Amino acid sequence: MATSVLEPGSEFSSFASMLRRTRSGADHLLDDQETRTLPRRNSDEHKQTLLDEEPIEEGVRKFKTPYDRPLSFRLAILACTSMLSFGPYFAGDTLSAYSAFIKEDLEISGAQFGAIGALGSLPNILFLLVSGFIIDKIGNRRATLIFGVVFTIGQCVVALAATVKSYPLILLGQLIYGLGAESSYIVRNNICVEWFQSWNHYALAMGITLTVARTGTIAAFGGQIPFANWTGNYIWGMWLGAILCLMSLLSGVLFLILDRKAKREFFEELGDNAEDIAEYEKTKSQERYECVNPRTFPLSYWLGAAVTVTIYAALSPFLSQAGPYIAKKFDISNEDANFWLTAIDFISLVLTPSLGFLVDWTSKRGWLVFLGNVFAVIGYTMLGFTPISPAFGVLVIGLHFSLMPAALWPTIPILLNKRSTAFGFAMVSSMINGMLTGVAPLVGYIGDQYGLSGVCLFCSLVALLSSILCLSWNLLDRFGTNPVINKKVV
Secondary structure, eight states, X not given: OOSSOOOHHHHHHHHHHHHHHHOOOHHHHTXXXXXXXXXXXXXXXXXXXXXXXXXXXXXXXXXXXTTOOOHHHHHHHHHHHHHHXXXXXXXXXXXXXXXXXXXXXXXXXXXXXXXXXXXXXXXXXXXXXXXXHHHHHHOHHHHHHHHHHHHHHHHHHHHHHHHHTOHHXXXXXXXXXXXXXXXXXXXXXXXXXXXHTXXXXXXXXXXXXXXXXXXXXXXXXXXXXXXXHHHSOTHHHHHHHHXXXXXXXXXXXXXXXXXXXXXXHHHHTTOOOHHHHHHHHHHHHHHHTXXXXXXXXXXXXXXXXXXXXXXXXXXXXXXXXXXXXXXXXXXXXXXXXXXXXXXXXXXXXXXXXXXXXXXXXXXXXXXXXXXXXXXXXXXHHXXXXXXXXXXXXXXXXHHHHHHIIIIITTHHHXXXXXXXXXXXXXXXXXXXXXXXHHHHHHHHHHHHHHHHHXXXXXXXXXXXXXXXXXHHHHHHHHTSSSOOTXXXXX
């Protein structure tokens, strides 16, 4: 059972209530050791405010919370957050786009090249849990800077390794890159929750940031080979990935500046009171050293995690391995088959922000996830067991793929308290990575033995299991004591 609903709306209402009493906390949140001389309100008036807890009259305070900012300011935050993942997505998929060049240049086998990709993901099965804990403890600003530096250094090492033709060095660089990039995606989601949940626009924000990030994937696969042909050497494309990672790091720095500015202006309006500051510092100190305990997470969270893992157990292997089987069944070329799989990404790219807006508007997160699972069962069945054009199955699976990030991921933070949000995201991501290490080879084996029908049967059954779990998830929440999944964030 959810102990509290994570949202800047509810969390920040109590947060703002406490801050009315503190009227200053900028020194702690901003790590600013400068002493400010700010006007003090009348002591009697302050005591009366503490007793009555009445809203401050309109016009006395410009911002109710640090996130109560003009639209232009929030759009700037959204732009910085979106660009935070563009560089890592581009750089990570550049490695796949240049696989043939790298294997030839470094004189390595396909298995050795596969080890490069594995080093970017396998360590994150456990490290994501550590990074989620770190993000919850140090906050989004520091985490953005730390993990941005890590993935930028990692990609620079990868590019350097390709330049000097060193296989051990490229393994080291990919390990560093993977640790920073995967963790930065958790920070990206956490920023969307922090800045946009109080406005009930965080599903839209998460959809937009993911769309921009996936644009990096499309740019890498569509543009890196022509770029290598134009420059005469793929090495320049590797360094382009490093430059774009640096650009993402700089966008993180800009987010840090804007976030710091918003909180500074908010706290400066609260005035200065040494007694209340001490109380606030004590509270924040207790929060900083309070350990995240997954055993306290509600059952709704774990059911939601199970729904997420089963969705990706079918979707990820299908997208990465179904191409040859589609080509064989429909008697088309591998290029045409890959076109249909790429179309799923394009559909998601276009529809995810719009569906995020729909999620924010209706707040029917759980039921929209259920609808997405129904689309998955229909889409896999159409592709695997009907002779009609793959376009129809691809369209339905594209709808499923669009609904998942728009409706599913925004559900996680409302089930946890604010201090556990990043760890909650990280826990689910870690479970997905662990699951894929076993499921991906299994899907490959099924495809080799039974073709597209076998792959689609497996994916349909997993999607059906996910649908049953999702139905149970919605009903458990609906008839529980604190239903939150399908309610508006207030």
